[in-house]
Amino acid sequence: MNGEKLIFALDIGTRTVVGLVMEPTPQGLEIIASEVIEHENRAMLDGQIHNVIEVARVVQEIKAKLEEKIGQPLEKVAVAAAGRALKTAKQTHYIEFSSKREITAEDVNTLELAAVQKAQKSLAHDETHDPTDYHFVGYSVIAYRLDDIHIGNLVGQKGKKIEVDLIATFLPRIVVDSLISVIQHANLTIQHMTLEPIAASNVIIPKEMHNFNLALVDIGAGTSDIAITRGGAIIAYAMVPVAGDEITEALAEHYLLDYATSEKLKRSLTSEKTIQVKDILGTTLNIEAREALMVLKKPVEELANLIGDEILSLNQKPPQAVLCIGGGSLTPLLIKALAEKLNLPPNRVGIKKANDIKGVIGEISDLESTQAITPIGIAVTCKENINKTTFIDVKLNGQRINIFSLGTPTVSDALLASNTPIQRLYGRPGMALTFKVNGELKTIKGSLGEPGKLLVNAEPANFDTQIKDGDEITYEPGKDGKPGFGLIKDVVEFTTPKNIILNGTPTQVKTQVFMNGKLVEPDTPIEDRAEIYYTTPETYRETLIQLLEVPASELISREIHFSLNNRQMKINLGKYEILINGQEVDLDQPISDGDEIEVREIKSKKITIKDIMERTKVDMEIKITFNGRELSIPTNHWEILKNGEKVTIDTQIEDGDEIICRPKPISFNRILSYINYQVPKSLSGRLVMTINGKEANFTDEVKNGDVLELKIV
Secondary structure, three states: OOOOOOEEEEEEOOOEEEEEEEEEEOOEEEEEEEEEEEOOOOOEEOOEEOOHHHHHHHHHHHHHHHHHHHOOOOOEEEEEEOHHHOEEEEEEEEEEEEEEEEOOHHHHHHHHHHHHHHHHHHHHHHOOOOHHHEEEEEEEEEEEEEOOEEEOOOOOOEEEEEEEEEEEEEEEHHHHHHHHHHHHHOOOEEEEEEEHHHHHHHHHOOHHHOOOOEEEEEEOOOOEEEEEEEOOEEEEEEEEOOOHHHHHHHHHHHHOOOHHHHHHHHHHOOOOOEEEEEOOOOOEEEEEHHHHHHHHHHHHHHHHHHHHHHHHHHHOOOOOEEEEEOHHHHOOOHHHHHHHHOOOOHHHEEEOOHHHOOOEEOOOOOOOHHHHHHHHHHHHHHHHOOOOOOEEEEEEOOEEEEEEOOOOOEHHHHHHHOOOOHHHHEOOOOOOEEEEEOOEEEEEOOOOOEEOEEEEOOEEOOOOOEOOOOOEEEEEOOEOOOOOOOEHHHHOOOOOOEEEEEOOEEEEEOOEEEEOOEEEOOOOEOOOOEEEEEEOOOEHHHHHHHHHOOOHHHHOOOEEEEEEOOEEEEEEOOOEEEEEOOEOOOOOOEOOOOOEEEEEEOOOOOOEHHHHHHHHOOOOEEEEEEOOEEEEEEOOOEEEEEOOEEOOOOOEOOOOOEEEEEEOOEEHHHHHHHOOOOOOOOOOOOEEEEEOOEEEOOOOEEOOOOEEEEEEO
C-alpha cells in the first residue's frame, strides 16, 4: 500500500459523516477502508456547519478509525461543500451604447459578468451586505435581448442596447471557511475541495453524455439539491427544502408511527406486500403496501412538482434526462411522478447507484448504494484534479485576494472576489445634453469614454485570461467621457440687429433668448433638460411684442366697419394706436432698419360719432371768403342720423352702422359773430350784404365755398 497515493475523502453531511480511503490500482480506484458515523447532535443544519468543534470531533473519530484500518496516518483530505449551501440569484443587466454598432464577444462577456456582479451584490444586500462574502461558482444565461427584442446570440448582431437575464450561483464564504476550520481542528490539510453536485456528476455522468442537457437531483432527508449540466459542465444549481423526510412524516401521521418505524415502513413498501409495525400506542399493525402507497401518492406528487418546477425554472425546458441519487431518491412512486411532471418518458428518469460507477472497486459498508455516490465522487474528483489548486492567492492592485475556484481561475474570478466594478473597465460615454428649442427636442452627445487597463504580471489581459497562484493583476478603470456641452449660440441663430426709433428712443431689434424663463446671453451654457425659447422679430407686431413685453393678444385689433355720409370706413379698436413712420400700417409687414414707431395707449375701447368726426374731420368746418379774405368757420351744430334715427354726437358706433352727419345751416349773422365783425351803429350810407354777388340778409344761409361781401354804399 503506497501511502502517498492514497486518497482520503470526507462527505460531511447533515446527519452523517462518511469517510473512505481509496487506492489507485490498475483496475481503477479501490475502496480499502470506510467509516460512517452519525452526528450525535445537530452540529449541522442543511449542509452548513454550526458547531465546528463537534463536527471536527466526528471527523477526528473517522480519521482515527480509518488510520487503524489501513495502518498508516492520514494527513490530507478531499472534501466537498454541500449543494444545498449554494445561493442563486436571478439578475438582469443591460448596456446601452452611444450609437448602433456590431456586438462583439467582449461586449457580451462584459454584459454577463456585470450581471453576475449585480447578482452578487443583490445577494449580499439581502443577507450579509458584503459582496466579497460569496465565492462565485457559475452562471446560466436565461435570455438575451437586442434593442428590447429577444434573440438567441448577441455576437455579430448590430444594435444599440444589449441585455441579459441570467441565474448566478455563489457559495457563501462562511461555508468554505467553516469547512476549512473543521479540517484544521482535525489536524488535517485540504488536498482538494469541490462541490457535492460536481463530485456526484463526475462519476455518474459518463463522458459520452457530457454534451447532454441533464438534471442531477440529490434527494436527501431534508433537502433536494438540483444541478443542471450541459456540455460537461454544471451551469445552474438550486435547492428545494423538501425531501424524503416529508414522505416519512406522511406515513407517521397517517398510521401514528414514530420516525424510525415510518422510515422502515417506507423502505419496505417496494419489497414486501404486507409490513408489520407497531404504532406509538403499542398496537401491532399489518399494513398492506398497496394501501400505504395510496397514502404516499399526494405527498410524493407534491415533492415531484416542487423538484420539477425548479428544474424547469433553471433549464427553461425539460432536460434530456434526470439522474437521481441520495437516499430520498428511493422513495416509492417518486421517479414515476417526476417523469410525468417533466413530460419525459419513464426511462429518462432514473436512480444511479454506486455500483453503476465505472473504474471503482468495492463498496461502503452500512450505506445505501445511492448514498455512496457523493463520497466516491469526492475521491474520484480529487484524483483527477490532484495537480490543480483549489485555492489561489493573487494580488489585485497590490491587495491580496483569495480565490476559490472549481475550474481554471481567470481574471474575472479575481475581479468578482474583490468586488471590483467589472463594467468600469470600459469608460462610459458622457451623458448626452438634452433640451428643447422652441419645443423641438435637441441633443448634444457626450464624448466617448477611454478604455481602462487590465494586466497580468504586466502583460495585457482580458476577463478570460487564466491566472495562477502568486500572479499580480493590475486593474485601472476606464475614464468616462465628458457630458455633452454647448452654448446658447450653438443652437440659436442670431441675426444682425436692426436699429429703429420707438417713441423717440433709439432701440435695437435683435434675437432674444430665454432659458427656463430667464433671459440669457449667447455665451450662456445650456442646462440639461432646459426649455429654450427664442424670438427673432421680423414684423412690426413681433417687434412690439418683444420690446413692449406685451401679450400678442393685446396687439390684435378689432375693426368696426361703418359708413359715414355714404363713405365706407373702418376703425381699429385695439388697446394701442400704432403709427409706423407716421402712418397706420399692417403690423404683420416686415420691419426695416431705421423705422420710426410711435405707440400710444388708447384709454377707452368705445368710439362715438364725435370721435369719428374728430378723426376724419368730416364737415367739421366750412371754408368761405369774406371781403376778399379766406376764412374757416367751425360747424358746431349738427343733425345726426344713425341707421335713420336721430342721435346725439356722443352716441357709440357699432359694427355695420350707417351714419349721416349734416351740419345745421350757418347764417350770415353767425359768421359775422364768429369773426367778431361789428356793424357800425351810425351809418353814413346803406349797408349792403352779398353772397356770391347776390344781395343777401343777415339770416340767409351760408354754404361751404361761398363768397361773402359786406359794404356801405
